[in-house]
Amino acid sequence: MTDKVSGNGNGQAAARTEAAGERRFDVVVVGGGAAGLSAALTLGRARRSVLVIDAGEPRNAPADGIHNYLGREGAKPAELLATGREEVARYGGETTGGRAVSAARLDGGGFRVGLDDGSAVRAERLLLATGLVDGLPEVRGLAERWGREVLHCPYCHGWEVRGQAIGVLGTGPLAVHQALMWRQWSEDVTLFVHTAPEPDEEQYERLAARGIAVVEGEVAAVEVTDDRLTGMALAGGRVIPCQALVVPTRLDARTDLLADLGLTTVEQEIGGVPIGTRVDADPTGATAVPGVWVAGNVTAPVEILIGGATAGVRAAAAINADLTEQETLAAVAARRASAGAATTA
Structure with missing residues (x-):
């Protein structure tokens, strides 16, 4: 899928074509989820030429709807992204399907990004909004129910399973905390210790006080009846x-x-417990590599969808400011050179 827009009809800077036939954009965004598209929308409205490269693998694809996204509560994930692409195009932004497979800094400044179809584009700045990968425990049948009855975030899915019999699969030191958290959404919660440490005496007391059952032993498989977890x-x-x-x-x-x-990447922790990895960045998303920003779950693993969208806007504003500074310095240098030439003439 490729949506191409010239970007000239609304005053946006158009992408330039280099001698090698490769188009050069102010910004190339890798990743077309909420963070990437929000950044592209912001950059388009700032009259920047922007291209979004999207492999079409959104993390929330299996979910029935998105939640806690004001004004879009319950919308289908695919519908949100389709609307986002339309809005980006409205301001001259471009999106292209495919996977970015390489990136290199150019001697003359900027970056060259190679795609899996053999083509390449160039950019003054890069924004990586590639997200994360969920690593599931090895339990038979678990992956097939992921995003349906197998869930991870209470704020994303708790309301949809309220009052149901909810199991919490223990895989680490945070298992008791997670069981107590999910108790808010149901009075019928069971903690499967599985591979987590056995709760200590105080933890057992806390679980018992909240009426949470504890099942010891490892879980081998998910039971499904009539295409429902049972x-x-x-x-x-x-x-x-x-x-x-x-x-x-x-x-x-x-x-x-x-x-x-x-x-x-660096290790991400919650309460001293490792939960995954992220790319380190400052509050605007700027990384240690000049000209490269990150936004969304690639740098904030526990961020929900609306937070990722906000991060995209924040990174886009910082990128635009950085480009503005570069352009201003170049203009000043050109003005001084012109004045110097006039003086010596």
Whole structure:
């Protein structure tokens, strides 16, 4: 899928074509989710030429709807993105389907981004909004229910399973905290210890006080009846009924292009417990590599959708300011050179 817009009809700066036949944009955004499209919209409205490269792999694709996004509550994820692409195009921005497979800094300034179809584009600045990958525990049948009855975020999915029998799959030290959190959405919560540390005496007391059942032993498989989750099968064969399962995933930043640009990931922790990786950046999304920004889950793994959109806007504003400074310095240098030439003439 490719949407092409000239960008000249509304006063936006048009992409330039280099001698090699490669188009050069003010900004290339890699990743067409909420963060990337919000950044592109902001840049388009700032009269910047911008291209969004989108591999079409949104993290929330299996979800029935998006939540806690004011004004778009319950919208289908695909509909939100389609609307976003239309809005970007309205301000002269371009989107192209495909995967960015390489990135390199150019000697004359800016970057060259290669796509999986063999083509390439150039950019003065790069914004990586590539998101993250959810690492699921190895339980038979779990992946097939991901985004349906197998959930991870109470603020994204809690309302939809309120009052149901909710299981929490323990995979680490945060298992008790997660079970207590989900108790807000149902009085029927079961903590499957699975591979998590066994709760200590105080934790058992807290769980009991909230009426949360604790099941020891590893979970072997997800039980499904009539295409609905109905229970969890333990390694010993016992099946514990439940209608929804909370699974804390490992949240690892997508590493596409990072090595090419000299970027690395750092460990993300909650309460001292590692939960995944992210790309380090300042509050605007600027990375340690000049000219490269990040936004969304690639740098903030636990951020919800509306937060990612906000981060995209913030990064876009910082990128525009950076480009403005560069253009101003170039204009001053040109003015001084012109004045100097006039003086010596």
